[in-house]
Amino acid sequence: MAKNKKWSVDDSANLYGIEKWGAGYFAADPSGDVVTTPLGLDNGARISLHEIATGLEERGMAMPVLLRIENILGSQIKRLHDSFSKVIQEIGYTGEYKGVFPIKVNQQEQVLEAISQFGRKYNHGLEAGSKPELIAAISMLNNRDACLICNGYKDEEFVDLGLYATKMGLKCFFVLEMPGELDLILERAEKIGVLPLLGLRIKLSTKAEGQWADSGGETSVFGLSMSEVIDVIDRLKAENKLDCLQLQHYHIGSQIPNIQDIRAGVLEACRIYEELVKEGAAMGYLDLGGGLAVDYDGSKTNCPSSRNYSVEEYCYDIIETINSHLNKSNIAHPTIITESGRATVAYYSILLFNVLDVTAITPNPIQEQMPKTTYDLLDNLLATYNMVSAKDIQECYNDALFYKSQSQQLFKHGQISIREKAMADDLLKHILIKITKTAKELDYVPEEIEKIEKLIPDIYYGNFSLFQSLPDVWAIGQLFPVMPIHRLNEEPTRNAIIADITCDCDGRISSFPGYPHTRETIHLHKLKNNEEYYLGVFLVGAYQETLGDLHNLFGDTNVVSINVRENGSYEFVREQEGDSVEDVLSYVEYDVKGIKKRMKDFAEDSIRQGYITVKERKTILRSFDEGLRGYTYFEKE
Numbered sequence: 183m184a185k186n187k188k189w190s191v192d193d194s195a196n197l198y199g200i201e202k203w204g205a206g207y208f209a210a211d212p213s214g215d216v217v218t219t220p221l222g223l224d225n226g227a228r229i230s231l232h233e234i235a236t237g238l239e240e241r242g243m244a245m246p247v248l249l250r251i252e253n254i255l256g257s258q259i260k261r262l263h264d265s266f267s268k269v270i271q272e273i274g275y276t277g278e279y280k281g282v283f284p285i286k287v288n289q290q291e292q293v294l295e296a297i298s299q300f301g302r303k304y305n306h307g308l309e310a311g312s313k314p315e316l317i318a319a320i321s322m323l324n325n326r327d328a329c330l331i332c333n334g335y336k337d338e339e340f341v342d343l344g345l346y347a348t349k350m351g352l353k354c355f356f357v358l359e360m361p362g363e364l365d366l367i368l369e370r371a372e373k374i375g376v377l378p379l380l381g382l383r384i385k386l387s388t389k390a391e392g393q394w395a396d397s398g399g400e401t402s403v404f405g406l407s408m409s410e411v412i413d414v415i416d417r418l419k420a421e422n423k424l425d426c427l428q429l430q431h432y433h434i435g436s437q438i439p440n441i442q443d444i445r446a447g448v449l450e451a452c453r454i455y456e457e458l459v460k461e462g463a464a465m466g467y468l469d470l471g472g473g474l475a476v477d478y479d480g481s482k483t484n485c486p487s488s489r490n491y492s493v494e495e496y497c498y499d500i501i502e503t504i505n506s507h508l509n510k511s512n513i514a515h516p517t518i519i520t521e522s523g524r525a526t527v528a529y530y531s532i533l534l535f536n537v538l539d540v541t542a543i544t545p546n547p548i549q550e551q552m553p554k555t556t557y558d559l560l561d562n563l564l565a566t567y568n569m570v571s572a573k574d575i576q577e578c579y580n581d582a583l584f585y586k587s588q589s590q591q592l593f594k595h596g597q598i599s600i601r602e603k604a605m606a607d608d609l610l611k612h613i614l615i616k617i618t619k620t621a622k623e624l625d626y627v628p629e630e631i632e633k634i635e636k637l638i639p640d641i642y643y644g645n646f647s648l649f650q651s652l653p654d655v656w657a658i659g660q661l662f663p664v665m666p667i668h669r670l671n672e673e674p675t676r677n678a679i680i681a682d683i684t685c686d687c688d689g690r691i692s693s694f695p696g697y698p699h700t701r702e703t704i705h706l707h708k709l710k711n712n713e714e715y716y717l718g719v720f721l722v723g724a725y726q727e728t729l730g731d732l733h734n735l736f737g738d739t740n741v742v743s744i745n746v747r748e749n750g751s752y753e754f755v756r757e758q759e760g761d762s763v764e765d766v767l768s769y770v771e772y773d774v775k776g777i778k779k780r781m782k783d784f785a786e787d788s789i790r791q792g793y794i795t796v797k798e799r800k801t802i803l804r805s806f807d808e809g810l811r812g813y814t815y816f817e818k819e
């Protein structure tokens with residue numbers, strides 16, 4: 183930014199990249215707030231997230247809150263179906279498109295409710311990979327034109343559940359993961375008196391790059407090999423049930439950043455599909471699994487947190503590949519199914535939290551007179567500080583590093599006192615700060631100097647648990663967009679990392695979308711007295727909720743959904759209180775009554791031994807009770 187120019191909301195938008203990763207659902211408003219535009223950027227409704235956050239706190243919903251904007255989910259389902267229909271028409275493909283939502287991506291009842299509500303119009307179905315998911319799916323789907331795909335290993339109970347669903351008219355496909363499942367399904371189907379719809383999960387040789395590369399390829403643990411496919415076909419032929427085989431499925435991984443891999447997978451699948459038809463199977467459905475990526479950093483590249491294609495390109499490449507391949511062999515166009523989970527739900531949830539405190543590295547002011555120290559350590563540091571200038575920047579940095587190591591040695595060997603060491607540390611910080619400031623005047627900044635900034639970040643303590651709410655940040659280094667949801671018309675002058683309130687040193691965010699490179703720090707505003715500072719972590723709707731855990735016994739956060747009306751007003755539609763302390767203790771098998779009794783006994787003992795009075799016992803036990811009922815996160819008075 184040019185000097186003297188006032189910081190503007192646009193500068194914030196560029197800094198945080200909101201237009202790059204926001205997919206048209208989020209924007210920096212001239213008022214300085216982040217707004218959500220769930221119906222599209224030009225479609226009226228612009229709702230301030232800051233207003234929502236403060237409104238929630240006024241209603242007694244404490245931070246952290248997981249905010250769901252339901253219309254975004256609706257828009258994402260619409261976007262996927264509209265894109266496929268458009269391409270299907272354009273190319274003259276004669277099959278249809280059917281989407282299904284894989285439940286494992288977000289199993290919360292609220293989410294499934296919203297999906298069946300918004301997906302109804304498109305006959306959007308569900309995919310289940312376990313018995314609980316299947317039961318949830320059957321109870322939520324209520325649509326005989328939508329597909330219900332059963333993946334995962336199936337025991338008799340699983341199979342029976344699916345067969346009953348079939349019997350009630352649901353389009354329920356059993357996708358065989360192992361050859362052995364076939365006997366069980368045929369046997370149970372015979373008994374229950376229904377013809378099962380069968381699918382095959384095929385092990386493709388195509389491998390996709392990215393975080394989930396091992397889901398694909400010949401060594402993947404899922405799916406049938408070619409010889410197993412043949413066995414299944416022969417078995418079905420022998421039973422005269424080849425008509426039951428209607429679907430071919432594969433899944434080569436989630437978050438596939440490169441469109442080339444998607445194309446390669448489809449092409450290989452087409453070849454197998456062609457062969458299955460030639461073998462005499464009924465077929466009719468080609469299920470391409472998940473993999474449609476989310477551009478978390480907005481870079482539009484094939485790096486793991488991005489994707490080098492749009493949803494439209496994804497649809498085009500799929501339909502075009504299938505169309506041209508099957509036309510060559512004169513095979514009827516199948517119904518195409520995709521199991522997009524991440525791309526469907528990621529955008530619609532935002533984690534909101536307040537900042538509790540900041541540790542800045544602000545050193546104490548420099549004293550004019552330094553005490554005499556061994557080897558003139560402090561005088562030398564002061565001299566270095568005074569010498570920092572644009573032309574000597576690298577030299578001063580080198581000196582600072584030398585004195586830093588010298589001060590460590592001197593302290594270790596008892597040659598400087600703890601007070602002198604503290605002064606040396608402060609001087610070093612002053613030098614680094616002066617160097618980074620001076621570097622801003624340079625046209626060319628040496629790489630080493632550029633990196634100093636990240637050595638001296640402030641730490642912003644956020645009221646949330648990374649392990650509960652953003653487990654993938656910890657587990658796989660997933661990148662999520664993070665930014666303040668207000669004050670965007672003020673320049674964020676602090677350079678920071680974000681720590682959570684678990685006492686685990688891994689509980690921090692120190693990787694942020696940046697352009698052109700991922701950044702290790704984020705620019706944030708100085709806290710104001712008497713004003714909360716709110717941050718949002720965006721695109722967290724996929725995989726984070728049930729993968730999260732109770733590290734340090736921080737529980738589920740409060741969850742609120744809003745629904746935006748055409749006229750731009752909104753309502754809170756689903757509210758779900760987070761876990762109380764009592765809840766999380768019972769999750770780890772504590773008996774809360776027992777806890778209370780032990781506490782009472784101990785208080786009674788404390789009276790007997792003269793530590794507390796009877797009146798104090800009452801106060802103590804009351805606050806203990808309130809503590810048990812309270813939220814696990816930091817609560818305000």
Ligand SMILES: *Cc1c(COP(=O)(O)O)cnc(C)c1O
Nearest residue numbers: 433436437472473521522523524
């Ligand atoms: C996880 C999974 C999905 C979802 O993948 P996304 O990349 O989130 O769309 C789809 N199908 C199967 C079989 C899966 O295991």
